[in-house]
Amino acid sequence: MDNNQIKGKILHKLLRAGKIEASHTAIENLHKGFPKDMAGRVKDTVKELVKEGISLKSIQATACRFQ
Numbered sequence: 001m002d003n004n005q006i007k008g009k010i011l012h013k014l015l016r017a018g019k020i021e022a023s024h025t026a027i028e029n030l031h032k033g034f035p036k037d038m039a040g041r042v043k044d045t046v047k048e049l050v051k052e053g054i055s056l057k058s059i060q061a062t063a064c065r066f067q
Helices: 003-016 036-052
Strands: 024-026 055-057 063-066
Antiparallel strands (some): 024 063
């Protein structure tokens, strides 16, 4: 699974759960649903989403808001 597929799965999961706009979710919860050996790659991919401006990291270091 490449990074674009991981990004797509993360965003799809968040959209399904209604975690878009003013809703926050913990970064630690985003790797759920992926194989356990991919947890590190998923966290790195979330950091890429923050850098790309798709996700905004909140003041709390462990939560993200997706727009």
